[in-house]
Amino acid sequence: MSQYPALTSGRRPVGVVSFAQYDNVRREDARNEVEMLMPVVTEVFGNIGITKDDVGFICSGSTDYLIGGPFSFVAALDAVGVWPPRAESHVEMDGAWALYEAWVLLQEGEIDAALVYCFGRSSMGDLSEIMAVQLDPYYLAPLWPDPTSLAALQAQALIDAGKATEADFAAVASRSRRSALDNPKAQVAYDRSAEELLAEDYEVAPLRRHALPPLTDGCAAVVLAAGDKAYEWCERPAFITGIDHRIETHSVGARDLTVSPSTRTAGEKAGVGTKKVDVAELHAPYAHQELILAEALGLGDGVSVNPSGGALAANPMMSAGLIRIGESARRIWSGQADRAVAHATSGPCLQQNLVCVLEGV
Amino acid sequence: MSEREPVTMMDAATRLDYEFTAGVAMSKNLHGYEQGKFIGQRCPKCKKVYVPSRGSCPTDGLPTDEIVELPNTGTVTTYCVVNVPFAGQSIEIPYICGQILLDGANLSFMGLLQEIPIDEVRMGLRVEAVWVPPEELGPTLASVKYFRPNGEPDADYETYKEYL
Ligand SMILES: [Zn+2]
Numbered sequence: 172m173s174q175y176p177a178l179t180s181g182r183r184p185v186g187v188v189s190f191a192q193y194d195n196v197r198r199e200d201a202r203n204e205v206e207m208l209m210p211v212v213t214e215v216f217g218n219i220g221i222t223k224d225d226v227g228f229i230c231s232g233s234t235d236y237l238i239g240g241p242f243s244f245v246a247a248l249d250a251v252g253v254w255p256p257r258a259e260s261h262v263e264m265d266g267a268w269a270l271y272e273a274w275v276l277l278q279e280g281e282i283d284a285a286l287v288y289c290f291g292r293s294s295m296g297d298l299s300e301i302m303a304v305q306l307d308p309y310y311l312a313p314l315w316p317d318p319t320s321l322a323a324l325q326a327q328a329l330i331d332a333g334k335a336t337e338a339d340f341a342a343v344a345s346r347s348r349r350s351a352l353d354n355p356k357a358q359v360a361y362d363r364s365a366e367e368l369l370a371e372d373y374e375v376a377p378l379r380r381h382a383l384p385p386l387t388d389g390c391a392a393v394v395l396a397a398g399d400k401a402y403e404w405c406e407r408p409a410f411i412t413g414i415d416h417r418i419e420t421h422s423v424g425a426r427d428l429t430v431s432p433s434t435r436t437a438g439e440k441a442g443v444g445t446k447k448v449d450v451a452e453l454h455a456p457y458a459h460q461e462l463i464l465a466e467a468l469g470l471g472d473g474v475s476v477n478p479s480g481g482a483l484a485a486n487p488m489m490s491a492g493l494i495r496i497g498e499s500a501r502r503i504w505s506g507q508a509d510r511a512v513a514h515a516t517s518g519p520c521l522q523q524n525l526v527c528v529l530e531g532v
Numbered sequence: 533m534s535e536r537e538p539v540t541m542m543d544a545a546t547r548l549d550y551e552f553t554a555g556v557a558m559s560k561n562l563h564g565y566e567q568g569k570f571i572g573q574r575c576p577k578c579k580k581v582y583v584p585s586r587g588s589c590p591t592d593g594l595p596t597d598e599i600v601e602l603p604n605t606g607t608v609t610t611y612c613v614v615n616v617p618f619a620g621q622s623i624e625i626p627y628i629c630g631q632i633l634l635d636g637a638n639l640s641f642m643g644l645l646q647e648i649p650i651d652e653v654r655m656g657l658r659v660e661a662v663w664v665p666p667e668e669l670g671p672t673l674a675s676v677k678y679f680r681p682n683g684e685p686d687a688d689y690e691t692y693k694e695y696l
Contacts, residue, residue, distance in 0.1 A: 203555030206587040209595060223593060239550035249586055252593020296550045304546060313544045 173402050176530040179413035179442030181278045186401035186408025187529060189394040190497030191215040195358040195485035198294040199388040204243065208250035208290055208390050215286070215392040219404040223251055226394065227282030229259045230273045232266035232289035233489050236301050247290060258282075265289060266391060266493030267454075267515030267525050273395050274411055283400040290390035291488030298386060298488070306519060307421050318519060319383060322457040323375040325428040325520045330377060332429045335462050337377050341365035343458040344381035344483055351480025358485040359385045382458035389487025391494050409500035409511070409529040413441030416525035421518070428520050434467035437526040438512075443468050449508035450475045452495035454515045456482045463521060464514060474512075478502070492516065496527055503531040557587040560599060562671035568663045570602040570634055580638035606634040606679070607687040608657040609695045613650055628653050632679055633695050640695050641673075647680035656692065658684035 175184040191214035193199075193207055216222055223229075229251060233244050240246075244261040253259065258276075262268045266289025273285035299317030306312040329335040342365045351360035363381075371379040394404070401408035417433035417440075419426055438444070451474050455461035465476060477483075479498040482491045492515025499511035510530045517523040554562060557573055561584035564571030572583030573596035580589060585596045611630040628645040630653070643661075645653060660682040669675045 200553065201556055201559075203553050203558065203586060206555050206557065206595075209588050209593070212593065236548070239548060239552075246586065249588045249590040250593060252589060252591055254591040292553075294551075295553065296548055300548055304548070308544060309542065312546075313542075 174532040176410050176412050183278050184410050185277045185397045186410045187500035188396045188405035188408050189215045189218040192391040193389040195387045195389040204247050204290050205250045211392050226284045226286045228285040230269040230287050231261045232264050232269035234263050237291050265489050265515050277397045284396045288392035289490045289493050292388040293386040294388050319375050321519045323378045326377050326459040328428045340382045340458040341368040343461045347480045347483040350478050351484035354479045357480050384456040384482050384486035387485050387487040389490050391490040407504050407531045409503035412530045413528035415440035418523040423519050431463050431467040431521050434524040438468040441526045441528045443512050448474045448512050450502050450511040452499045452513045454492045454495050499529050555587050557585040565675040566669050566671050572600045572602050574598040574600050582639045583637045602634045602636050604661045606632045607692050609633050609640050609692045644678040646678040656686035658682050
């Protein structure tokens, strides 16, 4: 008789059983999206010895704005191959939200397994301009604020509120990039002290280069399996015991940027605080955002935060959130962790947040 | 201040520029045009030949690694007579856009049809590619000037009915 953890969200145990990601790079010149995804999809199936015929649903996350071509997500399906036809869906969001949709469908009980994949490239256009287009079209977008400038306003608000200092940002970056040295998929990894990092010039004050995410081309994929199927494919599945996502107003000026109420609510609904957390993989593209997220989730000192290096190690658009879930799951499969919290964000200054609690038995 | 007219409309011009990455497979196809050749790729499983290939077989999801050079001849599977002028039009109307299925290919593409009266164009028409002069060949489908009838009898409907 298979053992399952108690569930806070849903009624059917669904586990993350496989994960693969591309070698995160600054610029993938040779391959198109299909050619990037194909090896990742092959790996995510190959890890557990299955094929596309073993999953009943495919869900992807991406945005056409990064590529500048309509329906790029339809073309990307060529990487999976969809004959015979099967149910498929797409979200114009990070793959973490595609995983959420797949999890909901798996709760219905008609299918037992799903493929989730996502892709995004920062190299095809000017990311700082592309990201401005997501802002409210009347007051903010016409100003073309780049994401680093908006993040800098948030960082300055933290400083003004007495909640953090520039040294705290440097400490986050120093630890994350050092952890990233153990992550073969990391794009930026180094062993430099916070003091050393503080000597850098500002990119946009109060943010220095170390507090910024790299520009990344990448993609990722996860396989979800329900019930016994999870144990059939994985010795110790990372079961999703809680998952929730919340959003705040699109008006950046109307928010208190020093806190993340949407993360707090999602964390509560996902049951983060009900038991000890071993590992947290937080999607904090800017160093100071990790501090806001850790507070919103109530993570204590005993939690290993971003052992992969997080989004500071590699920040493939539309994939960095799903990668947090994959990195968390990996640590449960290996027994390094029994309970992990994965987080994904979207929108300016942590506007929208998804929290996923994973547990092994 | 209260006497000002309310704002009912605003312009917010948006322009984003991109660099396109053709990819490994498509690059082979594009470099083929530089040499006046149609380069396709074959799926290892279903054996279909895509010209161009985007790197995978959309049916099977497998890399189409085998390079296939296709001949200069093909069949018009279907066509459209363009009578409507539109912005950026580079050819004098009326003209004919044909879906060309090259011999040995399993994917048709759009090509210009010339050297035939418009009312004689038909499904199954056998055609050949006319290339631009060698010094004008480049990594683009524009290296094919147009397609024209090659004088062979029409293709049997059965040979192209899967590609309409
Ligand atoms: Zn095939």
